[in-house]
Amino acid sequence: xxxxxxxxxxxxxxxYPLAAIHVCEFCFGPLEAAYDYDAIRRxxxxxxxxxxxxxxxxxxxxxxxxxxxxxDIGAGFTPLIRAKNLGKALGLNDLxxxxxxxxxxxxxxxxxxxxxxxxxxxxxxEKLACASTGNLANSVSAHAxxxxxxxxxxxxxxxxxxxxxxxxxxxxxxxxxxxxxxAVNRLCAELAGSYNWAFVNVNVxxxxxxxxxxxxxxxxxxxxxxxxDHCVVPIASGSLFVKIRKGFDELAKIGLxxxxxxxxxGAQATGCSPVAVAWEEGSMNFRPQRxxxxxxxxxIGNPADGYYSLVQLRDxxxxxxxxxxxxxxxxxxxxxxxxxxxxxxxxxxTVASLKQLAERGRIxxxxxxxxxxxxxxxxxxxxxxxALKPPLEVDASMESFEQAYEALxxxxxxx
Numbered sequence: 001x002x003x004x005x006x007x008x009x010x011x012x013x014x015x016y017p018l019a020a021i022h023v024c025e026f027c028f029g030p031l032e033a034a035y036d037y038d039a040i041r042r043x044x045x046x047x048x049x050x051x052x053x054x055x056x057x058x059x060x061x062x063x064x065x066x067x068x069x070x071x072d073i074g075a076g077f078t079p080l081i082r083a084k085n086l087g088k089a090l091g092l093n094d095l096x097x098x099x100x101x102x103x104x105x106x107x108x109x110x111x112x113x114x115x116x117x118x119x120x121x122x123x124x125x126e127k128l129a130c131a132s133t134g135n136l137a138n139s140v141s142a143h144a145x146x147x148x149x150x151x152x153x154x155x156x157x158x159x160x161x162x163x164x165x166x167x168x169x170x171x172x173x174x175x176x177x178x179x180x181x182x183a184v185n186r187l188c189a190e191l192a193g194s195y196n197w198a199f200v201n202v203n204v205x206x207x208x209x210x211x212x213x214x215x216x217x218x219x220x221x222x223x224x225x226x227x228x229d230h231c232v233v234p235i236a237s238g239s240l241f242v243k244i245r246k247g248f249d250e251l252a253k254i255g256l257x258x259x260x261x262x263x264x265x266g267a268q269a270t271g272c273s274p275v276a277v278a279w280e281e282g283s284m285n286f287r288p289q290r291x292x293x294x295x296x297x298x299x300i301g302n303p304a305d306g307y308y309s310l311v312q313l314r315d316x317x318x319x320x321x322x323x324x325x326x327x328x329x330x331x332x333x334x335x336x337x338x339x340x341x342x343x344x345x346x347x348x349x350t351v352a353s354l355k356q357l358a359e360r361g362r363i364x365x366x367x368x369x370x371x372x373x374x375x376x377x378x379x380x381x382x383x384x385x386x387a388l389k390p391p392l393e394v395d396a397s398m399e400s401f402e403q404a405y406e407a408l409x410x411x412x413x414x415x
Contacts, residue, residue, distance in 0.1 A: 001066060001068075002060075002063065002064055002065055002066055002067075003035050003036045003037075003039050003040045003043075003061055003062075004018060004033045004034065004035050004063075004064035004065075005018075005034055005035060005036050006018065006033075006034045007019070007021065007031040007032065007033060007034065007206050008031065008032060008033075008034040009024035009026070009027060009029040009030070009031055010029050010030050010031070010032060010308070011024065011027050011029030011030075012024060012026055012027045012029060014026055014027075015034065016031060018033075018064065019123070020120075020123055020125075020198065020203045020204050021203065021206075022202065022203055022204070022205040022206055030205075030206075030304070030305075031206045032206050032209065032210075033064040033206055033207065033210050035062070035064075035250075037250075037253050037254055040061050040062060040254050041253075041254040041255055043061055044061045044062070044254055044256070045256075046221075046225060046256055049221065049256075050221075053077075054077045055072065055074055055075060055076045055077050056075050056076030056077065056111055056114060056115075056211065056214040056217075056218075057070055057072060057076070057114075058076075058077065059214055059217045062213070062217065062250055062254075063115055063210060063211075063214075064115065064119060064206070064207050064210050065115055065118040065119040065122060065207060066118070066122060067118075069118065069121065069122065070114065070118050071114060071117040071118045071121060071143050071146055071147040072114065072146075073104045073110070073114070073142060073143060073146050074103075074104050075103050075104060075110035075111050075113075075114045075211075076103070076110070076111055076114070076214050076218065077218055078098065078099055078100050078102050078103060078218070079098075079099045079102065080096055080097070080098050080099075080218070080219060080222040080223070080370070081096060081097045081098075081099055081339065081341075082095075082096055083095045083096055083097045083338070083339050083371070085338035085339055086334065086335065086338040086339050086351070089334065089338055090354060090355050090358045091358055091365055092354075092358055092363065092365055092367075092369055093365050093366050094229075094366060094367065094368045094369065095354075095369050095370075095371065096219075096223075096228070096368070096369065096370045096371070097335075097339060097341065097370075097371055097373055098215060098218070098219055098370055098371070098372045098373065099341055099373050100215070100372065100373060100374050100375070101341065101342070101343055101344075101347075101373055101374075101375060101376035101377070102376075104139075104142060105135070105138040105139045105142050105166065106135075106138075106166075106375060106376035106378075106379065107135035107138065107139065107297075107344075107374055107375035107376065107379075108135075108212070108215065108240065108372075108374040108375070109135040109136045109138070109139040109375075110139045110142075110143075111211035111212060111214050111215065112136075112139075112200070112208045112209065112210075112211035112212055113136070113139040113140055113142075113143045113200060113208070113211070114143065114211060115207055115208060115210055115211035116128075116198070116200040116201075116204050116205075116207050116208035116211065117140075117143040117144065117147055117149070117198075117200070119204060119207040120149075120198030120200070120204050120207075121147055121149070123198070123204075125149070125196070125197065125198035126149055126150060127144075127149060127150045127151070127152060127195075127196075127197040127198065128140050128143065128144040128147070128149050128150070128151050128152075128197070128198050128200065129151070129152040129153065129154070129188065129191075129192075129195075129197045129198065129199045129200070130153050130154065130188070130199060130200045130201055131154050131155075131181065131184045131185040131187070131188035131199070131201060131202070132153055132154065132155050132181075132184070132201075133155070133156065133159070133163075133181050133236070133296050133297045133298075133299060133300070134155060134159050134160060134163030134164075134166070134167075134296065134297055134379065135163065135297055135374075135375050135379070136153075136200070136201065137153035137154075137155050137163065137166075137167040137172075137174070138163060138166040138167050138170075138379075140153050140167075140172070140200060141153055141167045141168075141169075141170035141171070141172040141174075142170050144170070144172065145170045145171065150172075150173070151170070151171075151172035151173065152172065152173040152175065152197065153167055153172050153173070153174055153175065154175045154177055154184050154187065154188055155167070155174070155175070155176055155177065155184065156176070156177060156179060156180055156181055156183075156184055156296075157176040157177060157178050157179070159176075159296065160296065160379060160380050160382060160383075161382070162378055162379040162380065162381060163379050163380075166379060180290070180291055180299065180301070181291070181296075181299055181300055181301075182288075182291075182300065182301050182302050185201075185300075188201075188202055189202055201237075209239045209243055210243070212239055212240045212243035212244060212247075213243040213244065213246045213247035213250065214247065215240075215243075215244050215247065215372065216243070216244040216245065216246065216247020216248045216250075216251070217247045217250075217251060219231075219244075219247075219370055220247070220248060220251050220256075220257050223368070225251075225256060225257050226257055226258065227248040227251075227252075227257055227258075227260035227261070227262045228262055228367075228368045228369065228370045229261070229262065229263065229364075229367040229368045229369065230262065230263045230264075230265065230363055230364075230367045230368070230369040230370070231244060231245075231262055231263070231264050231265065231369070231370050231371075231372065232265045232266075232267055232321070232350055232353060232354050232357065232363075232369065232370070232371045232372065233264065233265070233266060233267065233350070233372045234266070234267045234268070234298055234346045234347075234349050234350050234353075234372065234374055235266040235267060235268050235275050235276075235298065235303065235309055235320070236297065236298040236299075236300045236303065236346075237300050237303045237304045237305050237306075238275065238303045238304065238305030238306050238308060238309035239304065239305045240372075240374070241264065241266055241305070241309050241312065242305050242308050242309060242312055244264070244372070245260070245262065245264050245312060245316070248260040248262055262316065263316050263317050263318050263367075264312050264313065264316040264318045265313070265318040265319045265320060265321070265353070265357055265362065265363070266279075266309060266313060266318065266319075266320040266321065266353075267320070267321045267323070267349045267350045267352075267353030267354070268298065268320060268321065268322055268323075268349065268353075269293040269294075269295040269298055269299075269322075269323060269324075269325070269328060269345075269349050270293065270322055270323060270324050270325075271291060271292040271293025271294075271295070271299075271325065272289055272291035272292070272293045272295070272298060272299045272300065272301055273289070273322045274286040274287060274288060274289050274301060274302070274303060274306055275303060275306050275309050275310060275313075275320060276320040276321065276322035277289075277322070278306075278310055279310060279313055279319070279320040280320075280322065283310075284307065284310050284311070284314070285307070286303070286306045286307070286310065288301045288302035289301040289302075293325060293328075293345075294325045294328060294329075294345050294380075294383045295325075295328055295345040295346055295348065295349050296345065296380075297344060297345065297346045297374075297375060297380075298345075298346050298349060319357055319360075319362040320353075321349070321352065321353020321354070321356045321357055322353075322356075323349055323352035323353055323356060327348075327352040327355075327356075328345055328348035328349050328352055328383075329348060329383065329384050329387045330348070330352060330387075331347070331348035331349065331350070331351035331352035331353075331354075331355065332344075332345065332347060332348035332351070332377065332383070332384050333384065333387060333388070334351055334355075335347055335348070335351045335373070336377070341373060342376065342377035342378065343373045343374075343375065343376065343377050344374075344375040344376060344377050344379050344380040344383075345380045345383050345384075346374050346375050347373045347374065347375065347377070348383075348384075350371050350372060350373060350374075351371065351373075354369075354371050392404045392405065392408060
């Protein structure tokens with residue numbers, strides 16, 4: 001059973017039934033799940049969570065669907081790694097990496113789709129659909145296959161090959177739309193009004209977005225039931241950024257951690273940085289942008305939670321990185337070379353922003369900081385391929401190897 005009691009408008013706070021709706025009929029504000037926190041508090045302890053499965057479903061009491069009927073392919077409870085090498089390189093003494101590259105379809109989107117697909121099936125839907133920059137399409141396709149549902153996924157026409165393959169393998173109806181993500185999203189918003197499908201990030205978005213807060217739950221539990229001092233999170237729609245903090249707040253509300261004082265900082269690519277630009281200008285109103293960046297998983301020029309991201313930056317004394325494509329590639333390689341994690345371009349945005357914010361004094365050297373790595377690198381291998389040094393090619397002889405290796409060593413010695 002779920003302790004969710006209604007959907008509530010974020011703006012006017014009107015309440016609605018737990019149906020497939022996502023916009024307030026009165027003020028057009030976004031809806032999100034509201035819970036009976038008193039009941040959750042009575043039924044949830046640190047021990048009951050720890051005795052649960054090693055997945056996001058250990059937090060079932062704080063999710064808006066029935067975990068007993070979960071579409072479960074093993075999402076969540078991913079490693080929190082003490083990043084000593086990366087921290088040393090950046091001058092951060094207490095840095096951690098939340099590594100969501102190891103989810104079943106290699107991104108954090110498995111969290112949101114696990115919740116959305118479970119609720120969609122409860123509501124009687126037989127088709128699962130989405131607008132996606134790639135990772136979400138992969139996850140929707142996989143969860144639909146596991147649930148015995150049909151999948152229809154919509155992606156920009158020029159998406160990375162790895163992400164196209166990562167959806168196609170599960171047998172969905174894959175639709176390439178001529179246009180960027182914002183065009184894909186507009187099309188899906190129209191289709192959701194005509195087709196009786198569960199569009200995970202449209203009509204069932206209030207349930208979908210709740211999956212992101214499990215990252216906050218996990219980090220707090222993995223840190224010994226405490227919230228970190230600082231988080232650095234990539235911003236696309238802004239939902240992930242906002243919901244991680246909601247996770248900390250909910251754990252405090254039910255008495256499992258002390259009230260969080262976590263500073264929340266964002267990370268965006270310069271080629272699609274509406275939140276970062278507004279933040280730099282001191283504005284609470286972002287201007288939509290036309291994306292032009294290698295970080296396609298973050299290429300949402302008109303982010304649904306852009307305003308709420310700015311509110312959170314302000315209210316938590318955070319900051320927002322704004323990094324170039326060159327810095328993104330450097331961030332990907334730095335993460336791999338220091339911590340052995342091959343993250344996608346969004347990971348490069350996070351690491352490059354972490355570096356930028358540390359250099360500008362926006363992250364204290366002794367703050368317990370968690371950087372969120374949200375997708376695996378083989379999905380976007382082409383973005384970094386040309387920046388890597390080529391392999392040595394030798395004959396099968398000691399002499400050939402030694403000549404080539406000696407030449408390499410000489411070439412790598414600084415002038």
